Amino acid sequence: MTEPVKIVTRNFGVDRAWEIDVYESRGGYEGAKKALSMEPAKVVEEMKAANLRGRGGAGFSAGVKWGFLPRDNPKPRYLVVNGDEGEPGTFKDRALMQNDPHLLVEGIISACWATGAHTAYVYIRGELKLAWQRVEGAIAQAKAKGYLGKRPFGVDFPVEIHTHRGGGAYICGEETALLNSLEGKRGEPRLKPPFPAVVGAFGCPTVVNNVETIMNVPWIVLFGGEAFHALGVKGDGGTRMYGLSGRVKRPGLHELPVGTKLSTLVLEIGGGPLGNELKGVIPGGSSTPVLLPHEIDIPFTVDSLKAAGSMMGTGCAIVLDETVCAVRAASNLARFYWHESCGQCTPCREGTGWVHNILANLEAGSGKVEEVAVLLSAAKSIMGNTICPFGDGAAMPIVAFAQKFHDEFLRHATLKKCPYGGRFAA
């Protein structure tokens, strides 16, 4: 077996990898140099061939997204990098920005060239100070070297990168809310269409990509889209960051080829549940419907997760063992979504609060049996009916918990208390 390919974590564990000299000594900025010697359209083509599915959660093909930029719009174009990591259970972008900020800068330069953007904004979640410092440092070093500015690598193609720190709002991870936040507004998502590719930041055509997505670009430029595609599965190329947290023996991050099985990740790499038994896995961040132990023996890819009734999401799984009360877990997530709803559209603004009230009540022992049905109906009617995907993200996990652990939910109502003692273990 050959050494597994590391793309975005190749500098993990390397001393001072965030310094430009260390980064360059390990082949850094070669991808950007190569990109700028190619036709921009060729870079886009390679991206399309790579079948790099967006690493932010929605899993849309990055190359296709780039291709949406209108050709004849005279306005400036922007590249916006989404580093507003906040999906519960997800902790990869923070690590990537902290450990290898130059790879991000290099990816941005390449992406700017391909998309014709001269300005890029890296929107970094407000809480992630170290990540922000590292990215700022990398920008300053790249600028000092002339990799950024008027003539990166001697090519007459000015590129500026600015960081923009968030203010603390999960919803800003949604691309249009992020754009509003970037523009200095409340982070309320916009209606699509128009898509950011047509009307994005400051009313101009804009590409919004996740941090990890952008960090794959130099490798794709260097080794080709086909090679990247070949690392993963058909239609979902490359390696990706997988994470494990919750009730698992070995939590942490792993860069693995796309297509690695979810069961392999949880049971082998993660060492299995902390407790005696696996109760379920929330596969790709809290918005993705929970899978039962018998459902996890599937490739961890965008399409196969979808087929299993869940979602790839961010690829960071939360493991539940037998000590975990499903109602309490659902209630914890419901509180999160209620708190983070932007308040713009009715189903999400009112529905998340209602769902949380019912769940908290149930967990506290004052719920009624018939309210489990109300809960399901309330959550289901949010789905598909909101301006942005937040509503789905808030409702899907609740519906999945309430359906897959239906008896446990009912038992809370009939017992008039939480059978798990109203606490998480630990």
Add this chain to the structure above:
Amino acid sequence: MAIWIDGRRHEADPERNILDVCLSRGLDLPYFCWHPALGSVGACRQCAVKVFKDDKDTRGRLAMACMTPAKDGTRLSIDDAEARELRRSVIEWLMLNHPHDCPVCDEGGECHLQDMTVMAGHLVRRTRFEKRTFRNQYLGPFVRHEMNRCIQCYRCVRFYADHAGGKDLGVFGAHDAVYFGRHADGVLESAFAGNLVEVCPTGVFTDRTLGRHYVRKWDLQTAPSVCVHCSLGCNTTPGERAGSLRRIRARYSGAVNGWFLCDRGRYGYEFVNSERRVRRPFVRGEAATSEVTPAALARAWSKGRVLGIGSPRASVESNYALAALVGPERFHQGTSAAQTALVATIIRILREGPARTPSLREVERCDAVLVLGEDVASTAPMLALALRQSVRRQPERAALELGIPGWQDGAVREVVGNRKGPLFIAASVANEARELDELATRTVRAAPEDVARLGFAVAHALDASAPEADGLFGRLPAQIAGALAGAERPLVVSGTGAGSEAVIQAAASVAWAAGAGRGRAAELVYVVPECNSLGAALIGGRSLAEAFAAMERGEVTGAIILENDLYRRAPEADVDAFLDRAGHVVVIDHLAHDTASRASTLLPAATFAESSGTFVNNEGRAQRFFQVFDPDSTDIRPSWRWIAALDGATDRWPNLDELQAALARELPIFGEIAAAGVPAEYRVRGARIPRALHRQSGRTAITANRELHEPRPPEDPDSPFAFSMEGAPRVPLARLAPEVWAPGWNSCQALNRFSAEIGGALLGGDPGVRLLEPIEGAPPAYFSPPRVDSLPEPPPDSLLVVALHHVFGSEELSALAPGVAELAPKPYVALGEEEALERGVSEREEVDLSIDGGPILTLPVRIRPGLPRGAVGLPAGPVRFVPAGSRARISKR
């Protein structure tokens, strides 16, 4: 082009969205966040429908009607079970936190949320949690705040901030605790805040003035009316109960004000209930009876020796009646010589020149604007609101080019961003309001003569054959000319506010010169001082100065003064002298004022709400206002009826129609005036139109405040309306509906049923008839710019008096409404920073002021940046007569 709704074919306009189409086709589809003037944002999710790909698609998908364009062949279902369920769910969500306080809520009975709750079929409450609560804010004398009722539709901020440019209302917080209010308690700054009452779909923002004398909405008597508080003639719906006017609502007009009103227009109405109302006749200060007075008076009159003084705030009919009574030779317009001349110039320009005056709604469609010398935000607030929309026209074309329809408000605003179309403001130093400055491509402030010269320079830049003016403003005239010439629909705005004939002439020159390149003159709006300034001036008559002179020469011995306080129009000494000399003075007015107190006979006139008549607005549009209620005092009658009685010939004009017919015969310009209303014989299905929407417990309800018996309802000889609570039938002419209402639609949103096309003309046509039309292609004889050396050298140490207009306080009638009075400034004297520094006076310090050597006024100083050296500003209204253009001296005390 057609779309299919629940299997039925409906004509549809592809420029519109499905919600708009459904509503305009009379279909019930609930909504909250959409508003025809504000467009779609798709936030409330209430207007869900099922949309199908084609006739084979049976599954369809749920879509928000307000966000879905009405493409040809679109198939949709309102009735689809899933769509109905989602709409029900949305109400259920909204009701999670909405208080069940309908019985004590001011909005009750005309609440859009109530209507939608019933329409969407939410019946059973499935939740049992505590509702979230908020703290309310004090928002000033006009609007009351009750945040717990909020359903977070965002319409308030979208109107207040996005549409009207208000800065102090925002949205705070997040999730289900989103809060709409000010950053802190305080009076809402926007002069359009009152619209929140109608924009809000429920009772978060309610009318505080109505709240003080609250009645149920279904108990109100209403009739179509016209605002009396500026010259724009916005349409209103006053509501009365038990002899007092309770509120004013905006009355939609597709040609004038659209959906909105300014706060002066909405809240000025309380003057009708004022303590200062004249409610019975007085002879030499003693109360008299209406039976005796006119007959006795008529005998006492020696007609040839009486002059008549009309009024720009009285109806066309009353002015005409007075002119007919005293004869044209002895009829005077009741305005100062200067103002009479300004309005006459405007009429000449509009009648004889090629520039057309657009309606207010058309102003919104103009795409390049020059404002010359008029403080529109203070003198005609709704025009400022229209100009605020006009600057969006050019930048929003970029959105259209991207295929984003104009109704998609969020996206259009993203594309437009901060970009604004050309708006140039040449402000007179007298401009008090600055709110339009933020929209302006460029604002300059200058003395009126310089503003005029700039205008003439622009005209010359547009058409070299127009006379040259000195190049005071560098490249600016060329820049303005370029913007106007390059526009699809250029507009010039000016008016009497600067008190300068030259400014008015310059504006005409610009509009005419714009025709040089494009073959058609630019559109031209003049603001005039009062609600019927144009109508009164079209009747003719001399100025007040000439009335004074005639009295001084002894040519007359008496005067009839119509709805006019002369002390607001001329120096006190002149008015005193005039009244002293007059042997007999008859004042017909609804308000007691100093002129009225000098009357030998004071006759109680009806206000706009108690009579019917016609006003001609600044556009030259004659509009009928209909009597809303029969005043408690039987002595109160329309001024023209008193005038007829004075004549001793009460049957000369038995009703308004006859009076109008006489007027039309005599003055051809009023030939079409009858078309502004309908004849009194007009009937709907053989019956008069009741002034109440819903059938009440018999007609006694109307007079229940006076007596328990059921008296015979008063006759209304002047209109087809009846004082009856029998309930209004559907009126074919929407402009005659006492109030908008449709089954299931009890709020003002029922309006959607009153026009064929939402945002378009009312069914059966918008009200009013235009009396002034331009002469196509008439060769303009350009005016000449004022010559610098023609100005006389000012006396040393004297200051030029300029009148400062305030939204609240400058207009006479509204200033009597308590809320308006609260926001009106106290009398002050304004000096520029330099002038104040030089004179060593500071803010609030009291100084003595004397105008043209007249009596000394002691007033506090207000330092007003922008007022140049050599000028002193006085607030028109709080200082009752401001002789703009006069010289004043001030001294420290």
Add this chain to the structure above:
Amino acid sequence: MTWTPSAAGQKRIDEIIARYPSKMAACLPALRLAQEEIGHVSKEAIDWVSRRLELPRAHVQGVVSFYTLYHQKPVGKHVVQVCRTLSCALVGGERILDHCQKKLGIRPGETTPDGKITLETAECLASCGSGPVLTVDDEFVENLTIESIDALLDRLRSEP
């Protein structure tokens, strides 16, 4: 009272404004800057942002109240934010928060009487693999135990 930032802050805001095609875009960074200098986003700070960026105060206030990182009231010398979201909760986060409350004698959103520590809860801090986690003044402290939290809070409280 009008407030303006330090000279360094003024320079910084000028640089920040220059990064964007619209002044409004500098709203979040400007608020952060003001909070760094004052400790919270005071009314005066909002006034300054509104003046400097030519934004209505209602807009700035709307932004401040939307995001959780702006303190609308004064806070203690240190702000401790304990993650309460699922991944941390599953591995002891609830106990950590309880312990903090007990030890400090305050509830989330409150400040110790000596003004040293403000305790807050936070939603997922993107440190799920090393929970339970909290931040002290933007610095992450991971893999918390009762002992490590005791040591941390003691250190913060004993600092001069």
